[in-house]
Amino acid sequence: MSHLDLLTFARGSALNWALMLFVAGVILRLFEIYSLGRKADLAVSRTEPPGSGMRTVFTRTLPPRGMLKREPVTYISGYVFHTGLFLAIFFLAPHIELFRGLTGLHWPALPTALIDAAVVAAMVALLAQLANRMASPVKRMLSGVGDYVAWAATLLPLLTGYMAYHHLFFEYTLMLTLHIFSVELLLVLLPFTKLFHAFSLFISRWYNGDWFRRKGVAS
Amino acid sequence: MNQSDQPDNLPGTVGEGLEQRGVSRREFLQFCTTMTAMLALPPSMASVMADAIAKARRQSVIWLSFQECTGCTESITRSHSPTLENLIFDLISLDYHHTLQAASGEAAEHARALAMKDNEGKYLLIVDGSIPMGNPGYSTIAGISNYDMLVETARGAAAIVAVGTCATYGGIPKADPNPTGAVSVGDIVKDKPIINVPGCPPIPVVMTGVLAHFLTFGSIPELDELGRPKSFYGETIHDRCYRRPFYDQGKFAETFDDEAARQGWCLFKLGCKGPVTYNACATAKWNDGTSFPIQSGHGCIGCSEPNFWDAGPLYKALSMPVSASSFMLAGAAAAGAAAGVAITWHNRSIKAAAKTAHEQVTVQDLMREDK
Numbered sequence: 001m002s003h004l005d006l007l008t009f010a011r012g013s014a015l016n017w018a019l020m021l022f023v024a025g026v027i028l029r030l031f032e033i034y035s036l037g038r039k040a041d042l043a044v045s046r047t048e049p050p051g052s053g054m055r056t057v058f059t060r061t062l063p064p065r066g067m068l069k070r071e072p073v074t075y076i077s078g079y080v081f082h083t084g085l086f087l088a089i090f091f092l093a094p095h096i097e098l099f100r101g102l103t104g105l106h107w108p109a110l111p112t113a114l115i116d117a118a119v120v121a122a123m124v125a126l127l128a129q130l131a132n133r134m135a136s137p138v139k140r141m142l143s144g145v146g147d148y149v150a151w152a153a154t155l156l157p158l159l160t161g162y163m164a165y166h167h168l169f170f171e172y173t174l175m176l177t178l179h180i181f182s183v184e185l186l187l188v189l190l191p192f193t194k195l196f197h198a199f200s201l202f203i204s205r206w207y208n209g210d211w212f213r214r215k216g217v218a219s
Numbered sequence: 220m221n222q223s224d225q226p227d228n229l230p231g232t233v234g235e236g237l238e239q240r241g242v243s244r245r246e247f248l249q250f251c252t253t254m255t256a257m258l259a260l261p262p263s264m265a266s267v268m269a270d271a272i273a274k275a276r277r278q279s280v281i282w283l284s285f286q287e288c289t290g291c292t293e294s295i296t297r298s299h300s301p302t303l304e305n306l307i308f309d310l311i312s313l314d315y316h317h318t319l320q321a322a323s324g325e326a327a328e329h330a331r332a333l334a335m336k337d338n339e340g341k342y343l344l345i346v347d348g349s350i351p352m353g354n355p356g357y358s359t360i361a362g363i364s365n366y367d368m369l370v371e372t373a374r375g376a377a378a379i380v381a382v383g384t385c386a387t388y389g390g391i392p393k394a395d396p397n398p399t400g401a402v403s404v405g406d407i408v409k410d411k412p413i414i415n416v417p418g419c420p421p422i423p424v425v426m427t428g429v430l431a432h433f434l435t436f437g438s439i440p441e442l443d444e445l446g447r448p449k450s451f452y453g454e455t456i457h458d459r460c461y462r463r464p465f466y467d468q469g470k471f472a473e474t475f476d477d478e479a480a481r482q483g484w485c486l487f488k489l490g491c492k493g494p495v496t497y498n499a500c501a502t503a504k505w506n507d508g509t510s511f512p513i514q515s516g517h518g519c520i521g522c523s524e525p526n527f528w529d530a531g532p533l534y535k536a537l538s539m540p541v542s543a544s545s546f547m548l549a550g551a552a553a554a555g556a557a558a559g560v561a562i563t564w565h566n567r568s569i570k571a572a573a574k575t576a577h578e579q580v581t582v583q584d585l586m587r588e589d590k
Contacts, residue, residue: 023551024554104545111469
């Protein structure tokens with residue numbers, strides 16, 4: 001099997017299965033989480049004005065007072081990593097073509113050099129996060145296998161994409177294939193690991209904000 | 220033709236042939252300099268090549284055409300440097316080529332048999348076209364199956380040059396569902412050095428460059444893992460493309476006739492396979508170095524790569540899925556929703572069972588237990 005054959009498989013059957021597992025997995029998890037429901041709260045809400053849930057969705061993006069100084073690595077690397085990953089996924093021209101191929105939707109791309117810089121920043125941030133996680137006794141104790149798997153599964157697409165673009169390690173066709181495989185691994189893992197926060201994050205923020213309002217600690 | 224039987228007026232060496240045709244030393248050196256550059260050899264090798272080729276006896280070449288479209292022959296007849304005329308009469312002795320030779324039938328086959336006998340172990344075998352393994356009758360020459368003719372002719376060859384994607388990797392005849400059971404030369408011949416010169420068709424100067432290398436050094440050039448000469452197939456079209464800066468800047472043609480296309484922007488979105496295609500089109504170019512597909516406004520289709528015909532739609536960007544569709548994703552979403560409903564029902568029934576099994580404990584019960 002030549003490298004091009006492998007690439008055709010990665011873009012074909014492998015991608016089809018990964019996408020189907022991803023979509024089915026995400027819908028399944030959303031059903032699973034939200035269909036559990038909550039017991040009706042019979043107490044009278046402490047604070048009436050609504051909007052606390054929505055506010056929390058945004059306020060939780062910013063660090064609480066004093067936390068940035070206390071946990072600079074967590075916050076700064078978190079911002080840098082998520083921004084870099086977001087730009088790479090949604091604004092690299094070949095990726096936009098992937099979305100166009102799947103949905104018909106497309107939008108303008110950013111220059112490749114900018115995406116390249118964003119990816120480097122994101123990878124450095126990921127490494128800083130790992131170092132921080134291992135250096136901090138509390139974080140190390142809280143970390144399980146799932147955390148490290150999620151970290152590796154997120155780093156791989158960035159790393160392989162970077163290496164493919166810069167022609168490092170393997171020749172381009174093979175490296176591009178490995179990049180696509182790594183994305184497929186991420187797609188399959190995402191619904192069933194903590195990476196699912198990509199979908200549950202804002203809804204759980206809203207839920208917490210709304211719940212705290214009822215308890216009288218509205219944001 | 221057998222060299223020992225050559226009439227006196229035919230040259231014995233390439234140098235004599237050049238002299239007879241009035242080719243000056245300067246012109247010949249110019250040709251050798253071009254060839255050394257093409258083969259990525261040091262400039263000093265030009266004179267070595269000139270000496271070696273001038274002294275070389277005309278190389279006996281047998282050219283076999285199997286399941287092919289004659290495009291490779293068409294391409295080499297447009298080889299600008301050297302011209303086919305030079306190539307045939309000065310550099311090589313083309314003893315058998317059933318499209319180009321005047322002889323036909325028994326006489327043609329006799330020429331092949333004679334060349335094989337007289338140049339046993341020394342002749343160069345060039346093959347274009349794939350070999351059908353499904354049924355020998357799918358492609359025959361003078362009643363001989365392609366497989367038998369290849370095996371028989373390869374036996375006494377010094378080396379084999381597989382030209383064109385059909386001979387190198389099976390090409391279009393091998394495309395799914397491969398009705399003839401087409402295979403490449405390398406799938407059949409295992410005990411001879413094989414130089415793969417893929418392309419549909421290959422660039423003429425690549426074909427002649429490989430021949431010039433063989434004549435100069437008497438050996439085959441350095442090959443990559445797919446058997447291709449590294450000097451011609453070492454880099455992708457994309458990396459050597461003059462439109463590459465547009466790719467890096469994110470400037471793409473969206474259709475073949477939009478303003479961006481007229482400005483010569485990158486054709487990646489229109490399905491160009493340049494990033495995964497290893498060939499010299501962007502540097503050697505075609506028609507005497509005039510142009511190549513991307514320069515004329517069409518993306519690369521990756522014709523020099525194995526199984527390019529089955530490597531996804533030609534007009535879909537390389538990063539687009541080969542076959543995934545929104546219909547498929549909707550199906551997956553429906554399956555996910557159905558599984559979600561099932562898991563909801565399961566969870567709720569556990570909850571309901573727990574509720575049913577729940578026994579209320581009163582204060583009296585607790586007080587009784589205390590006693």
